[in-house]
Amino acid sequence: MFATYLNSLHESMSRRVALVLFGVAILIAITFNAVVHVRTLPDGATMILVGAQPPAPPAIAVPSMLESILRATGSLWVLLAIFAAAPLLTATLEKGWLELTFSKGTSRWKIFLGRFLAGLTLYSLMFVIATLPVALRLWWKTGIGTWQMGIALLIQTFGFAALLAVAALVTLPQKGVALPVIAAAAIWLLTPSLAIRQETFYRIFSSHVMRGIIDWTYRILPKCSELEDMCVSFIQGRTITSWWPVWSTGVFTLLVLGTTLWLLGRKSF
Amino acid sequence: MTRSVIEVLDVEKNYRTFRGKTVSALQGVSLHVERGTIFGLIGQNGAGKTTLIKILLGLATPTAGAARVWGRPPKDPSARRRFGYLPEQMRLPDYFRAENFLRYMGRLNSVDRTLMKRRIPMLLERVGLTDFRKPVKAYSKGMQQRLGLAQALVNDPEVLFLDEPTDGLDPLGRKDVRDLLVQLRAEGKTIFLNSHLLSEVELVCDRIVILNNGTVACAATPQEFTRGTGEYLIRVAAVDDAVRAATARVVAEDAAEWEQTTLRFTPRDRSHLNALLDRLRGAPVEIESVEPVKLSLEEFFLQVVSGREP
Numbered sequence: 001m002f003a004t005y006l007n008s009l010h011e012s013m014s015r016r017v018a019l020v021l022f023g024v025a026i027l028i029a030i031t032f033n034a035v036v037h038v039r040t041l042p043d044g045a046t047m048i049l050v051g052a053q054p055p056a057p058p059a060i061a062v063p064s065m066l067e068s069i070l071r072a073t074g075s076l077w078v079l080l081a082i083f084a085a086a087p088l089l090t091a092t093l094e095k096g097w098l099e100l101t102f103s104k105g106t107s108r109w110k111i112f113l114g115r116f117l118a119g120l121t122l123y124s125l126m127f128v129i130a131t132l133p134v135a136l137r138l139w140w141k142t143g144i145g146t147w148q149m150g151i152a153l154l155i156q157t158f159g160f161a162a163l164l165a166v167a168a169l170v171t172l173p174q175k176g177v178a179l180p181v182i183a184a185a186a187i188w189l190l191t192p193s194l195a196i197r198q199e200t201f202y203r204i205f206s207s208h209v210m211r212g213i214i215d216w217t218y219r220i221l222p223k224c225s226e227l228e229d230m231c232v233s234f235i236q237g238r239t240i241t242s243w244w245p246v247w248s249t250g251v252f253t254l255l256v257l258g259t260t261l262w263l264l265g266r267k268s269f
Numbered sequence: 270m271t272r273s274v275i276e277v278l279d280v281e282k283n284y285r286t287f288r289g290k291t292v293s294a295l296q297g298v299s300l301h302v303e304r305g306t307i308f309g310l311i312g313q314n315g316a317g318k319t320t321l322i323k324i325l326l327g328l329a330t331p332t333a334g335a336a337r338v339w340g341r342p343p344k345d346p347s348a349r350r351r352f353g354y355l356p357e358q359m360r361l362p363d364y365f366r367a368e369n370f371l372r373y374m375g376r377l378n379s380v381d382r383t384l385m386k387r388r389i390p391m392l393l394e395r396v397g398l399t400d401f402r403k404p405v406k407a408y409s410k411g412m413q414q415r416l417g418l419a420q421a422l423v424n425d426p427e428v429l430f431l432d433e434p435t436d437g438l439d440p441l442g443r444k445d446v447r448d449l450l451v452q453l454r455a456e457g458k459t460i461f462l463n464s465h466l467l468s469e470v471e472l473v474c475d476r477i478v479i480l481n482n483g484t485v486a487c488a489a490t491p492q493e494f495t496r497g498t499g500e501y502l503i504r505v506a507a508v509d510d511a512v513r514a515a516t517a518r519v520v521a522e523d524a525a526e527w528e529q530t531t532l533r534f535t536p537r538d539r540s541h542l543n544a545l546l547d548r549l550r551g552a553p554v555e556i557e558s559v560e561p562v563k564l565s566l567e568e569f570f571l572q573v574v575s576g577r578e579p
Contacts (some may be wrong), residue, residue, distance in 0.1 A: 001375060002378035003377060004377070007373050011362060011364055012366065012368075013364075014363065014364030068571045091362070094360055095358060095360065096358045096359050096360030096363065097360045099323075099326075099327075099328060099354070099356040099358075099359075100354070100356060100359060100360075100374070100420070101325070101377060102326075102327075102328055103326040103328060103349060103352065103354040103356075103430075104349060104350075104374065104377035104378050105347060105348075105349045105350030105351075105352075105377065105378045105424070106346055106378075106379075107346050107347045111377070141409055201398075242288060266330070268323075268328070268329040269323065269328045269329060269332050
């Protein structure tokens with residue numbers, strides 16, 4: 001599995017889409033660093049200036065800045081990283097390549113899981129490149145810990161894993177990368193509306209049956225937007241009241257990924 | 270210990286189309302391959318050859334029956350570590366170079382890194398891939414095929430499955446591959462060869478199976494396939510009335526046919542043939558050659574697939 005994991009990282013680096021995304025991540029890191037200024041006032045107090053906004057003390061400005069970074073990069077990266085990671089999965093099943101790899105002495109599930117983990121790594125790396133420089137700079141200049149970004153990264157990667165698992169499942173019955181990307185993106189776009197379904201879907205559907213279906217859809221699907229909100233709460237120092245988005249997303253990911261690997265093992269090529 | 274490395278017992282494989290129709294790719298196929306031999310599988314396109322290889326490699330599951338390699342099901346990854354496989358259509362991702370491609374293929378077969386470091390240069394030399402430093406995307410079809418052979422050998426397999434191994438190679442390259450197969454057999458390896466080039470199969474294989482419409486139509490050694498037809502070709506220096514008369518005394522008119530200076534003749538037995546030769550010498554005429562007529566594998570194959578009895 002580790003050999004496949006390393007090979008998939010090598011493969012992703014050779015793809016133009018991944019290189020472009022890494023370029024964008026570097027650009028975002030540079031932009032955030034350029035707009036954030038840390039000033040020491042004559043009285044010795046440190047103030048943070050973000051663009052044209054009024055200066056704010058670090059205790060307020062640092063969490064606020066981290067939240068902005070998280071909102072900007074977290075949401076964007078989920079969508080963009082799917083474009084970079086889904087081809088890793090579909091390439092596994094390309095004719096002429098699957099015969100080479102699946103006839104070797106490694107189980108299919110290990111090969112596929114290695115590529116899945118490489119996709120997650122790709123996402124994490126992009127996230128780190130875009131956010132780490134500014135988080136480290138704020139910590140160094142203000143002394144306020146920004147380690148919460150590390151936890152946020154783990155939670156965001158967890159949400160991404162659920163979407164990538166959906167892409168993996170859709171990869172099996174067909175060829176091509178379009179459908180897995182569309183499926184993952186559709187769920188990602190649907191989850192914020194499902195989280196606030198009382199304000200969205202309930203206004204459209206009044207029947208109990210439809211509302212019941214919508215409720216169950218919400219319960220089953222991953223809670224990407226709520227995971228992002230959890231990250232923000234964590235960075236702001238607020239208490240996390242419910243772990244429901246985490247464990248329900250975890251169950252969803254495990255079930256979808258487990259089903260994918262089981263079907264892959266049984267599939268005749 | 271059993272000498273049969275590959276055993277296929279009553280294997281059936283059915284596919285279901287999108288319209289729900291069942292298509293049968295293999296029906297009751299049984300065969301076995303002995304250790305240290307080259308086994309040839311031939312058949313028309315769509316005869317089921319690749320399906321059978323896929324079943325033997327664990328890539329496809331038979332609908333009924335069983336396939337075993339070294340007594341174990343091919344779905345077992347530890348059994349597959351002893352296999353080498355060159356697929357007919359191989360896709361090499363652009364980002365690879367020969368060495369890291371072979372390293373990855375070796376790692377998938379759990380080959381030790383240090384061993385691989387020593388083995389890779391030897392393998393590249395063995396398959397005749399000299400200019401291997403450039404990326405694989407710059408390789409010609411022949412170079413890709415040589416690299417494919419190298420990856421099939423990277424784990425020093427005991428059983429080698431080769432699907433059209435000489436595809437894309439020039440005549441010299443084909444000879445290199447034939448020589449390599451003979452060397453590998455001498456090393457005790459078992460080779461399962463699937464090829465359209467019947468002349469090659471005839472040259473290197475110890476046993477051949479003809480697959481026709483998903484069933485085993487014929488199984489024999491190349492010698493048995495290319496056995497004599499019972500006819501002889503007798504070439505003489507010149508044909509005149511005396512020679513024709515001498516022939517007519519021994520052979521009924523319908524059992525012999527002159528084509529210029531060559532007589533096509535089906536004797537009852539060897540003494541009948543010798544009697545004709547004695548008559549011809551007494552005619553007198555000089556006999557240049559006497560040659561039994563044999564079927565080539567290609568002729569035999571064409572007769573089998575067209576439904577005629579060879």
